[in-house]
Structures are given as C-alpha cells and as structure tokens.
Amino acid sequence: MSDINLTIDGQAVKAAPGTLVINAAKQVGIEIPSFCYYDGLQSVAACRMCLVEIEKTPKLQVACTTPVAEGMVVRTESPTVREARKGTIEFLLTNHPLDCPVCDKGGECELQDMTFRYGAGESRFVEQKLHVDEQQWSPVVFFDAPRCILCYRCVRVCDEGMGVNALGVINRGAHAEIAPNHFDHLECDECGMCIDICPVGALTSGMYRYKTRPWEMHHVGTICTHCSNGCKTTLGVRNNQIIRGNNRDQSGINGEFLCIKGRYAFDFVHSPERLQSPMLRKNGALEPVSWAEALSAVAQKLKEVKARGGKFAVIGSNHTTNEENYYLQKFAREALGTASIDHHRTGDVPTLLDALSGKTGALATTDDLYNRKAILVIGSDLSQQHPFLAFQIRANYRHHNAHIYTVTAGPVREQKQAVRSIMTIPGQELEDVESLRDQLKAEPELVIVFGDAIKGDGVHKLVAFGDSLGIPVKYVCLVDYSNSRGASDMGLSPRLGPGYRPVSEPGLAYDEILAAADLDVFWVVGANPLKQNALASEKAFVVVNEMFLTETALRADVVFPAASAYEKNGTVTNVCGEVQRLKAGLQVMGTKPDLEIIGLVSKEMGINIGIWTHDKVFDEIRTSVHGYNIPLPIVASGGAAQTTPVNGHVPASSRPDLIQSSRDTLFTSGSLGRYSKTLSSVLEAPGGLYSGERP
Amino acid sequence: MLYNDPHPLEVKIVTKRFGLPNSASLDTYLATDGFKAFFKAMEMTPEQIIEEVKLSALRGRGGAGFPAGLKWSFVPRNSPLPKYVIINADESEPGTCKDRLLMENDPHQLLEGILIAGRAIGAHKGYIYIRGEYRYLIEAMDRAISEAYARGYLGKNIQDTGFDFDIYTHSGAGAYECGEETALLDSIEGKRGIPRMKPPFPAVVGAWQAPTLINNVETLSAVPAIIRDGAAAFAALGPPKNGGTRMICLSGHINKPGVYELPVGFNLLRMIYEVGGGMRNGKKLKAVVPGGSSCPLLKAEECDIPMDFDTLAKVKSMLGSGGTVVLDEDTCMVRFALRIMKFYAHESCGWCIPCREGTTWLKKMLQRFHDGGGQKSDIPLIGELSKNMLGRTFCALGDAAAMPTISIVEKFPEDFEAHLNGRPCPYAHAAEPVFA
Amino acid sequence: MTFSPELEARFAKMLESYPPGRTRSAVVPMLLYAQDEVGHISHELIEEVARRCKVTPLQVDEVVGYYSMLHKKPQGKVHVQVCTNISCLIDGGEELFQHASKTLGIGNKETTPDGQFSLEEVECIGACSWAPAIQMNYDFHHHVTPEKLDKLIDELRRKQ
C-alpha cells in the first residue's frame, strides 16, 4: 500500500497506512507529549496529553489512537492544544504529592519534564489531596499510589510484554489504584519492568530507592553477565558502587527489556564475600598475599612443570570476555604447550555450525525472533531460562501475530501464544517435531530454537528436518551463560582452536581433565568444576581465578581475585552469536581482569604471547577467528554485530555427553547467583511474606 | 405496579398495557396485540425491518438519541461471528426511572422488541444488562423469559417460524459508567466497566469481539408498535426525525411527579403545568433539568419549547434520557451543582485524567464553596475547569459532568455570589424539606 | 466454598448463559449473588469466584472495588440505602439521610454494633418521580418521610 500524505505543523509528512499520528509526528521530529502511550504496547488513550487539533474535526483528538489519513492537517502546538495540555497537567498534579525532592524519579521523571514544558506555574488547587500509604509488594517492588498517574504502562508491560499479568487496577475513580496479583504482594517474575516503565516515581525498586539522585551517578552501558541473552544494561555508578541497573536509554538489542537478573543481580559485585586479594596456600591454608607474591609463585611453578615436561590442564569460563578466552587458550597452547583446555559446555554449538556448513544466514539473531513469521521452541522453558528471547517471541506474537510452536517436556509460558504445543518426553523431541511437519511446511519461514535436549547427531537430524521443509529456516542453539558462545568460538576446547579450527594433537576434555590422576598443574579461570566433581589428581597445583571462594577455589594453591564483567572492557558473544561490548563501570579494589592476570603470569614466566590489552587482543581475534571481523564502530557504539565463526565442516565430535545446561531459572545464575542478595531474597520470599491487611 | 396516576394528555404506545390486570403476563400480552409484530417481522426481510425502523424516526432513548434504524444497519450482514443484541437496562442517569416501569409492567413487549431486532441483524442471543439495584426486575424479566420459553416464544424454532432466539438477564453491580455502551460491554465480559476505544463501534466489534447491537429498553419496547402499526404512524407522533413518544420522568418541585408517555416534541411548560400539575405550593419555576443530570439546565424563561432532540440541541441542551427535573425558586443552585458533581466524581471510572481528577477537584471545590469557603475567583474557575474536561475525556462521562456545571455557573452566577464571604446558604430557610 | 443449592443452581445456569469459553462474564453477577448469601466479599470468596470463572484472583479483585454494590466489609442484615441524588435531594433526600443516620446511630457506610443495619448514601436508584426514595436491601420504598423511615426500621427491628 502506498504512503499517506498529511501535514503536521505545516510540514508535509508521508506515513504508512495505519501509522498513528503520534508516530507520524515523531518521524519528522515532532514530539507529541504523552504519558500513557508507549511504543509497542496497546494504546489506552487514558492520559489525554497527546490531544492535537485536526482540521475538520470539531473536538481535539488523541494522537495515540488516531491513524493518519490522506490530506489530514494536524496541529500539535496550537494555543488550544497547549491550553488543553496545561489543563490536563494541572488536573494531574491535583492529587500528586509533589514530593519530587525525595522521589527516586526526580530528574528522570516524565511528569516533571512535562510540567516544565507545558505546566501551570502556580497551583490553583487548594483542596485536600487523597493519601494512601506506600506499599511493599515484594523484596524489589514498592508502590506509592499517590504518585501514580494511572497511565497503565506497568499493567500493560506485565501483561503484554511479560505475559505475567501480575498487575491490575482496583477501586474506581480517583481511588483507582494499581494492585499486585496476591492482594498485598506480588508473585511474579520480579523483572522490574513495571518500575522502569513507570513515568513517575510510583513504582520504585527495593534496591535503588532513596539511595541517590540520578544525576549523582554516572551511567555505564554494558552487557549483563547473567545469561546468554546478552541484554544491554546501564549501570548507575556512584563512588565506585553500582547503585542501579536498568536500560535507561532503551538502546541495544533488548530495548526496554531486562529481567530480574539484569536489573538487580549486579549486587554480587559488592558482596562481602568477594575476594579482594590473592591467596596463597601456606602450610595447608589459604592466606592473603600480595599480587607480586602470588604471581611469582604461579610463574615459578608453571616454569618448573613446563621445564620437566609435566602435565597441564586448563578450564576456562562461560562468562569471561572473548579476549580473555582467546588469550587463555593462546596461553595454554603457546605458553604451556597443552591442548587440554575446555569449558562447561551447555549447548551443542559446534555441531550446529557443522550441520549448517555451507549455508549462509542460517543463524538467527535476537531480532529474528521478533520479526520472523514462525518460531519453533524445542526443549526449553524460555521464559525461565532465556527471558529476553521469550520476550522477543511474545512481542512478535503481539505485533506480528507470529506462529509459535512448542515442543517441551513441561508446561511453558509460550504455550499461551502457541498455535500448537506438544508435551514431549525427554528424548522424544525429534519424533514430536516430526509430527509438526505439515504445519511447519506451510509457514513462509521458521526459526528453530533448541535447548540441550538436541545435541550431537540430533542436531544433524534437526537441520535435515529443517532442510526438508523447503522454507528458509534459521536456528538458535541455546547456551547458558553470558559468553558460553564466545568460549566455544574462541577455542576453549581440546580439539578445536579459535574459529573451530582443528588442532593437530587434541588434549584432554573436561571430564578427562578432572579424571586425570597425573595432572601437575590445573588452572581454572572463572569456573567451578569442583562443585559437582572431584579432582582426581591429588598432586595437582591448582590455580583459580575467581570472584569468590567457590568449591574450586577452596582446593586451589593460588587464588587470583578476578574482576567481574561489570569491571572490565572487552566483548562477549550472546546466544545468537551477537558480539557486544563490555564497558567497565567500576573497579573493585584488589581485583584484576582475567586478561591482565594471564598476561602478568606469562610476563612473569618470561614468555611473550602478545600484548594483553583488550583492544589489541580483539584485533587479533578479528583477523584469526572467522566471522569476528565485524565492523568496529557498531560494537564500539554499543551495538551488536552477529558473527558466524565458521562456515564449513567442524571436524571434531562435540562430545554430546559433556553438554548439559544448568537449567538456571530467573532467580538463579550459575555460581554468581548465590552471591546476589537480591536473588536470594526473592527466592526466599514466601508467598505470604507481606501478609498484613491492606490499609 | 404503577407509582403515579396516568394523565389524559399521555399518548400510550409503549405504556398502553400499563394498568391492565396482570399486565406483565404473556396471556395479557397476547390478548392485546402481543407478538403480532414478531410474526409480521418474520414475513419481512431484515432489510425491510431496518427500513421500517428508519422510517419511524425512532431515536435512541438511552440518552444520545442516535437514530435506531441507522444503528441497526451498521451491524455487518455477513460476519462469520455470532451476533448479539444487548439491552441497556442500566438506567442510572439521575432523574430517570422509566425502563424500570417497562420491565415491570410489560416485559413481553421488550422481549418482542428484542426478537425483532435479532431478526433484523441476524442475532440469536440477547442479553438484558440490568443494574444490580433492580433485583426485583431481574426476577421479573426472568419470569417473563421463562414464560416465553415455556410457551414457545423463545428458544428453538419460535412458533414454527424457524427462528431461534435465546434471551438472558445479566446483573450489574452498581456503576453508572456501565450504562455507557462500551463500558457495558466490558462489564458484561466480567471486567471493570471501562469504556472502549471507538472505532471500532460495538455494531462491528462488540460483546466478546462479535458484532453487537446495543439499545435502551425503551427504544426496543417501541419496536413492536412500529412494526405492527407501521412506521408512518409512529413517526407522525413527533416532529420530523423525532418519531414517537417518550416516557418523561417528571420529578422535583411539581404537584404530580410521575412517569408520563408523551409525544416527542411536547411543550416543556405544558409538561410542568398541565401534566405535572404545576409548581408545588405555588412557587415560581427556577430551572429545569430537561433529560437527566447530564443535560445543561434550562432557566425558567428558556422552558417554553418542544421537547425533541433537535430543539434541545438548538438551545444547547439535550433531551437525554427523559429525566425532567423541575426546580423551584428556593433551590440552591450551588448545592445542586455540588450534588451533580459528587455523583460524577463517585461514578467516574477513573480511566482518564481529566474526568478522574476534574470531577474530584470540582466536587471538593463546590463542597468548600457551599460550606461558605468560596472565593470570587472560584466562580470562573468552576467554569474553566469544567471546560478543561469538556470534550477531552475518554468517554462522555466527563462531558456529562461538565455540561450541567457550566450551565449552572453561567446561568445562575447570583447563587454563587450569594455564598461568598462566608455567608450562609441563602436558601437555607427553604432547606426544610417538603417531603411531597 | 460451598453455597446453598439454590445459589449453586443459579451459578450453573449463569455460567451456561454466556458464549462458550466466556465464563469470565459471570464474575460480576456471581460476586453479587454470593455476597447476598455470605454477607461480604472475602479473599476466600474472590479466590472461589476466580476458580469458578477461570480467571485470576486479581481479575476478580479488580472488579470488586469497581462496583459500588460489592463490599469487602460485612454489612448489616438490612442495608439501608438512601438516595440523595438530584431528584431526591430537592425533595429532602439529604435530610432523610441525616435522619436515618441519627435513628440508626451510624454514619455513611457504617454498620450498627449488633450487625442488624448498615447505612449508605447512594446515587440515583431510579425512583426519581417518587422521591425521596430508599432501598432496604433490594426493596424500594418511595416518598419516604422521616416518620415512614422510622416505622420501617422499627418493624424490621421487631422482626429480627
């Protein structure tokens, strides 16, 4: 259909049919104010701020529900319109407490901004305001009803965006109030989307409230470290403390989305259990020592073992950066001369890449999940394990009516939107997928999202199934952690180097490393393999880079206190292969990024494997790992660029038996989750924690 | 039961059975032309029925006065979805008490009207949304419905015509806003009565997403007479485009308040002085609420007019729902305005800012004003705030609150002036109730 | 929760009266009828109605506070509702309300200590031509004077 021509404030505007006047105006840089309108959520036309004059209609019209029409003449700043806005704001302020000086939202409040622009300078309201006491709905969500302007954004984002429906409206008229789903408390995802989307300070965060004024923080856009979805998050940092996590500018792949982990679980950073000094085992006990002492102890040991041809093994991390992973494998292979390097594999990425050999554009991006016409989810409870991917799919359903199919062993939230859901038994997934064949064939295109239920040969079968449908099919192989995908791409693998290049002499795999009784040196970077397994080699000298004294760190001879993702620069690759930039928001005293630790050890050993600044290492990755030659400006400016780290046969078995997802939920996150007070408090909050009667 | 005596000037179309023994029974109904129109309608095509209703110039009796036939024609012919007829028996507009009498005294007339509407739009189910306070009428309608089922006037293959129709009652639970047709739809779906965005109009997307015809009780009660006796006869009762009769609910300071069926266009002063028996205690007429509390008031000198939709629109008021409230010279207009605003503030659903906050602010201000705390600057402010609601709210409730208020401050400024400077209400002496 | 057999029968019929799958439509009437039987709307009742109508308790709770006839607090056996809206107002409705308040010794939306009566100032109840009007529970009384009101209350007191 051809574009519609209209005039807004004297400017000629072309807009697609169906475009709302408010958005048509935005296209040409005219901002029509609104409280309740929120892009992507259903219009409710409740705030009446977006009233505009439309020629030939007697009354002012709401721009948030009026679609453009040919020849329409719109005025958004006429005296009548400004008068109406002023009147509306005046009404709004009558029952608003105007406690801006002590309100969390002060400085970031849309009501303040709007009052500044259109508002009545003096108050003509002299009557008594309504008052209702503040309520705590959960460990992380507080509600202050008098501040609420009833824009219903929170209700809609919880319903439409999250599919949770935990918020509603009770009472009537001026007494109408937002309410939680269990009378006086919330039982929900605790994602805090409602808090962020609230234009005023009615919904506030249990972690952030009354801590600071927004302008006292500096804001650092980086990537969340808790799961593989790779959401952009903005850390609000003051005095080297993260005070807040949100995505305030709505940039990045995730727009306004963050889950509870992204929003609150940064607090592990400031856990009192955080290691802030190297530890060295002396007389059987770990004791704090200087960096110099620890580095030299390790370097000496490594040199000595290397000199006598001893046996090394390295386990790397799913949440360290690409640069660190790349540098670590280089260090292992070149400095230590070992190929025994691995990581906890949570999804069968290598086999998928192998199966897609020769195809282009067969890896789905997070954007594809929002834009493609049909999505098949196999064996994952996405809303629990991949909250952002689930959010994308829900939005796709809402906005584009995408066809969703699920094949899962238990009930999942996506079933609500699914055209067909199959409850399967673990192991039967592929058979059940087969029964969808006719329906899927009729789709114009498809994205298949699969969890660790499909691995090894299963992946080949799945791709063969996809090929047989005769439609364009893209894939997402689900992995768990913020850089699981990067760990695999960077070659933390005994048989595959960076970019899945085969190595001539394979080393030991994860299980073989732990079982090898004759290891001399075992270096673990940002992983906790000894949580579930024992280390067979009693004599092994164990070096651990960690943030906390984990089970593995407790077995170490030397522990290096590592910086978290929020304290370093570099890149990570998310579940869809999108590379994004980490930006350090703060420094925690005594810690160092793993990249620096490895660099310092090699220097101490007198070995030069290259400069260990993140940008230099990334340059090397760009030249040596297929697909990582991404345009730098995109990543540098906080965007995401998708990579295909290999296009060709991947020559090694992925050892399907080693692949296992941790099945983290919304409230758990690998080993970091335990150290987040917020996650624990939400996990511990019983249904009836706040069971007092509502006032 | 009838609560007032009929008046000889009445023209009895929808109330013609009122006062007959057992007027609510199906037997009485059948004995007095009942269901003749239905059988006639079954011989007509839907288009013919709609055309007939258009010709009758029947306009909605619920308040807005929208031409009924036109509304019927908006229901899409070939929607694959089931269609519904919903009867608005929420009767909550202050001053209005007529639908109640129709359901109590002649329920089968309403049922027949629903059947004809159903036939015209191709619906097979009807729901009567009755305000919760009218429990006895829910029971009365349920009885009539059961009787009609038992005798084959509802259900499958009604009277061998091949037409199926089911009718149910649905109880509200106290909310004026649920009389607004789209809020009513949300209410009947089990939700808060929040109005819906229009378009789409209920005729296209209504109850349970399906095409839905919503009419007031009195509107549908007039349909059998129209079909039976012909549109022309009905239309001829009133001025052009204002066909038929209206049940006028006369209340206030008159000698014979009551509900009277009068031709549309009947003169307002004659209503007061002839039908209503004149002003009580020989007092002077001060003002009239012509058609329910939402309508701008008329001053005494504006009252010599025919009560039809178009004339009232011309004098910037409305015929509304037929609730005509007559006020005498001792009525305090500040108190009256306050009570109206208290009502709208209480009934505002709260969805949009101007209505929710505007009505509440005005209520508080009028209360303070009436209590003696008013200031001169408040008087224009009352008008200004009302205008800040007018035309800017999500649904017409904001307008309904603003319009009478604007008319009161503009037409009776002296009553406001008289309250200034802490002076006691000048009408306090008359506050001694009369209890007519 | 269990209700009387009559109410159960009513609910069964009610749920059937709406189009298939539209059980939510029964929420409002079900709450009102249940309240008539059990006195007020408790959390338990909300959860019960939610279960029967296949909605979340929040969706029921949203409705409860919206409709003015639904009450979360127990009311008197006889709920006296005095209309003070315009037609009644000008015929003595407000004075009648004041009188009722004095007679019963309670204010608006209060209940007598013995739980027999509660009082509420209500909006137009559709009796304007026969004002002032009151409702006692669902029964209408027209042209009510203070004396008539006292008599009605007296009679009810004696019956209890």
Ligand SMILES: Cc1cc2nc3c(=O)[nH]c(=O)nc-3n(C[C@H](O)[C@H](O)[C@H](O)COP(=O)(O)O)c2cc1C
């Ligand atoms: C706030 C508000 C309240 C209303 N209340 C009622 C009502 O109680 N009864 C009614 O029949 N119409 C009421 N209406 C009018 C309805 O929206 C609608 O116009 C009517 O039911 C249509 O039927 P009709 O065309 O037969 O009049 C109300 C409208 C508004 C805006």
Ligand code: SF4
């Ligand atoms: S709490 Fe915030 S987001 Fe929710 S309705 Fe109120 S102002 Fe809007």
Ligand code: FES
């Ligand atoms: S004003 Fe009291 S019943 Fe209508």
